[in-house]
Amino acid sequence: MRLAIAEINLQALAHNLAQVRQFAPNSKVMAVLKANAYGHGLVKIAQHLNDADAFAVARIDEALALRAGGLTKPIVLLEGFFHQDDLPILLANNFQAIIHDENQLIALEQAQLDAPISCWLKINTGMHRLGIAATQFEDFYQRLLATENVKNNINLMTHFSCADDISDSKTAQQIVLFDSLVIGKQQAHCLANSAGIIAWPAGHGDWVRPGLMLYGVSPMLNCTGEQHNLKPVMRLTTKVIAIRDVEAxxxxxxxxxxxxxxxxxxxxxxxxxxxxxPRHAKHGTPVVIGNKRYGIAGNVSMDMISVDIGDNSDNIKVGDDVVMWGSELPVEEIAQCATTIPYELLCNITPRVSYEYLE
Known part of the structure; x- marks a missing residue:
């Protein structure tokens, strides 16, 4: 008997991509597949996102895995490259690099390449993580244009820090700053992550970067995917392996x-x-057995969880299915019970969980 299973609903995935296009009908879609496609299976998910215009991953090994899996779409490296020796790999595999640091720019200027590569110039407009300062933009932009190792169609991008909170003005400020810097530049612009796609249409630009929403999970504060007409792609299930009587x-x-x-x-x-x-799921965190919710009792162990089923009036028995999250039980709710975020839950699925892809 197989126990822990992550069922991956590929029809829900296609539905969510279609929803992205409804939110941003005038933008191309760069599907974000980093961290094993948010725990859903990198290559398999990519193979079922044929309608996406490009893929984005964090690191070169993820991009190489996509190419090894037969994926030919453009692939953008969200963290760029880390050493000049990476550049021939980018060129050979048609990877696109995000430039966010002067060391990368110098490496491009000094490299001996057989052909130029495609680059995205990332501007820090308020995230303060990766990206060049606004005051550096024009200098970097002109140096990239002057570099024979870079294709002339340099794309321009930034990243929102607080787009999940519609009451926070920082996103609007970031959009205004970005627009003021790139005015007159004809290259493609990319600002919006999943939250930006849903809540900030002024930031849609030429490209959008859906990540979490592709997997049916809301990127917005205190929301579920269902509120945005998104469908959960992952359904995490297991089995009842014992039933015990406990005295008062x-x-x-x-x-x-x-x-x-x-x-x-x-x-x-x-x-x-x-x-x-999540080990820190609190007492009472729900699971679903037989279409009814029950609460966790006691601490989550490495291999087992106890669930209070009361007087067992529903005749729960060994071997019954248990839904830990999925269409019946939003992963957003489990994340709240564990004082974490859905991203972490999805990405933390371990190799001993079996994956089952449903066409």
Missing amino acids: GQCVGYGGRWQSTKATKLAVVAMGYGDGY
Whole structure:
């Protein structure tokens, strides 16, 4: 019997990409596939995003895995490259580099390449992570134009820091700053991540970069994907492996931090932090068994979780399916119960979880 399974709904993936195009009908779509496609399976997900215009990953090894998997679309390296020796790899595989640091610019100026590569110039408009300062923009832009190793169609981009919060004015300020810098430049512009796509149409530009929303999860504060007509792509399930009677006053799990207030039954399910489920999920975090919600009792262990099923009136038995998150139970809700974010939950799925792709 297979226990922990991540069911990946590829029809939901296609639906979500179509929703991206509805939000930003005049923009090309760069599908973000970093971190193993947010835990969904890098190559398999890419193979089912044929309608995307390009892919984006964080690092070269992810991009090489896509090429090895037969993907031929343009691939953008969100962190760029890290050494001049990387440049021939970019050229040979038609990778596009994001330039965000002067060391990269110097490496491009000094490299001996057989042909130029495509580049994106990233401007720091308020994220203060990667990107050149606004005061450096014109100098970097002109130096890239003058470099034979760079194609002339230099794309321009930035990244929003607070787009998930529509009450925060920082995103509007970032858009104004970016627009003031690139005015008159005819190259393609790219500003919007998933939250920017949903909430800030002024920042859609020529390209958008959907990540989390492709997988059916809301990037906005205190929202679920369903509120944006997105469908969850991952459904994480397992099985009941034991049912136990617990008397009133008995403690359950490591540290005995949960104590039953009355006689009850516990279903022990085959899931834990060894599968990527959050160890800090609080008591009462919901799971779904037989279309009904029940709460976690006690601490999450490496391999098992106890679930309070009351008097077992629904006749739960060993072998029954347990939904940890999915269409019946939003991953956003589980993230709140574990004081984390959906990104972390999706990306933390471990190799011992079986993947099942549903066409």
